Amino acid sequence: MSSYRALPLLLALLASAAAWSIDPFQFDDPAHTERYKTLIEEFRCLQCQNQNLADSDAPLAVDLRREIADMIRSERSDDEIRGFLVQRYGDFILYRPPVQPTTWLLWFGPLMLLLVSSATVFTVVRRRSQLVEAPLTESKHEDTERFHGDQEL
Amino acid sequence: MWRFLLPVMVFLAIAGFLYAGLDLNPQLIPSPLINKPAPDFDLPTVNDPARRISRKQLLGQEYLLNVWASWCVACREEHNVITAIAQSGEIPVYGLNYKDTRKNATRWLAQFGDPYVASAHDLDGRTGIDFGVYGAPETFLVDAAGNIRYKFIGVLTPEVIEDEIWPLVATLRSTPAAKAEKPAADKPRAEKPVVEEQDPAE
Numbered sequence: 001m002s003s004y005r006a007l008p009l010l011l012a013l014l015a016s017a018a019a020w021s022i023d024p025f026q027f028d029d030p031a032h033t034e035r036y037k038t039l040i041e042e043f044r045c046l047q048c049q050n051q052n053l054a055d056s057d058a059p060l061a062v063d064l065r066r067e068i069a070d071m072i073r074s075e076r077s078d079d080e081i082r083g084f085l086v087q088r089y090g091d092f093i094l095y096r097p098p099v100q101p102t103t104w105l106l107w108f109g110p111l112m113l114l115l116v117s118s119a120t121v122f123t124v125v126r127r128r129s130q131l132v133e134a135p136l137t138e139s140k141h142e143d144t145e146r147f148h149g150d151q152e153l
Numbered sequence: 154m155w156r157f158l159l160p161v162m163v164f165l166a167i168a169g170f171l172y173a174g175l176d177l178n179p180q181l182i183p184s185p186l187i188n189k190p191a192p193d194f195d196l197p198t199v200n201d202p203a204r205r206i207s208r209k210q211l212l213g214q215e216y217l218l219n220v221w222a223s224w225c226v227a228c229r230e231e232h233n234v235i236t237a238i239a240q241s242g243e244i245p246v247y248g249l250n251y252k253d254t255r256k257n258a259t260r261w262l263a264q265f266g267d268p269y270v271a272s273a274h275d276l277d278g279r280t281g282i283d284f285g286v287y288g289a290p291e292t293f294l295v296d297a298a299g300n301i302r303y304k305f306i307g308v309l310t311p312e313v314i315e316d317e318i319w320p321l322v323a324t325l326r327s328t329p330a331a332k333a334e335k336p337a338a339d340k341p342r343a344e345k346p347v348v349e350e351q352d353p354a355e
Contacts, residue, residue: 046287049179059252060287063278088285090185 025069032072039068039078043085044093052095184285184304191218191293191301192283196273199250199258206247206273208299215325217246217318218293219269219309220281222253223261225289231308232265238314239268244322248272251281251289294318296325 027033037054043064045056053061053068064085071081085093097103186192195207219235221228239246248269250258255274262272275281284293294303303321305313 046182060278063252063282067279067282087185088282089287090182090285092182 025065027069027073035078036069036072039072039081040065042095043068044095046089046093180288181306182287184301186285186301187304189301191295191299192280194273194275194280194283196275196280199248199255199262199272199274200267202255202274204271206271211247211295212299213297215244215294215296215322216270217244218249218284218295219246220249220251220284220286220289220291220293221272222251222289223257224253225251227308228290229265231290232268234309234311234314236266236268237311238309239270243319245270249280249284249286250274251286252276252278294321 025036027036040054041052043053045051045053045058045061045064047058047060048056051058051061053064067084068081071084076084082094091097091103097106099107191208193208195205195209198204198206217238219231221231221235235246238244246269248271250272252275254276258272258274262269273280278286284291288306290308292305292309293301296302302325303318305317
């Protein structure tokens with residue numbers, strides 16, 4: 001029973017945690033807030049290129065967050081928002097570049113490298129194991145027999 | 154033979170990529186707007202808020218659009234070069250005053266001189282975003298049909314102007330096809346109603 005009484009207090013604590021995060025862009029609809037948070041994670045800030053829009057305090061990042069917030073409020077789809085930014089800043093703004101001929105090397109290069117190197121390792125290892133299992137030559141055979149013979153004596 | 158050549162070739166390929174990467178500047182992001190229509194804008198000018206400047210007004214001539222701001226230190230460095238272009242009379246230079254207060258912008262122009270035919274005042278940076286601006290200074294070359302033909306990011310130098318901008322301007326002016334591109338597409342739509350309206354009047 002006492003645990004139930006603690007519930008409102010717990011909820012109040014959770015709510016205050018949400019209130020701590022400071023962002024000037026507020027939404028009435030919690031679904032909008034979720035979309036906003038997901039979207040600003042996936043775009044690159046062009047002024048400080050190793051940060052995404054969510055992490056950056058650069059003026060351009062603030063402006064782009066404002067644009068994204070405005071588009072979310074006017075119910076534009078995620079694809080439309082992505083399109084808006086790519087049209088202006090190019091694929092560079094996407095942290096996850098689209099799969100297209102110019103990015104094939106980027107997307108599939110590591111996989112190719114893995115395939116080629118594992119194929120190399122496989123053939124090398126197999127060749128070595130075959131080398132060990134290879135039948136002994138005549139002279140070596142004699143050597144072994146002599147060795148065994150010596151032992152018997 | 155291949156056992157030795159292949160690793161060497163792989164090494165050379167990777168070394169080649171890395172060597173080429175040394176000269177690349179990650180700050181220079183190619184604009185997707187090249188050879189596309191310049192974004193629409195309609196903004197008040199810096200010097201006179203009552204006057205406006207728009208993409209439509211500037212159609213019919215090649216021009217440079219230089220993105221500048223009073224807070225932009227590199228723009229100060231570029232100012233002499235922009236002034237030289239403007240004084241050469243070869244091409245009109247317009248300014249896009251990016252995320253700046255009018256007070257600071259006019260003071261900057263008064264202090265260093267105003268080389269621009271006019272500067273559009275983009276206070277909230279929305280036109281800048283439409284142009285894909287991510288850091289001033291940036292310079293766009295727009296053709297007579299209103300298409301962006303070239304973008305330079307950073308401080309313009311006399312070399313860039315000689316080697317890249319002037320040849321491009323000359324090509325644009327000598328090829329009427331480039332000029333006709335957009336108006337040709339608009340003409341059938343624009344002319345028809347005019348003709349229809351005139352006929353009954355005559």
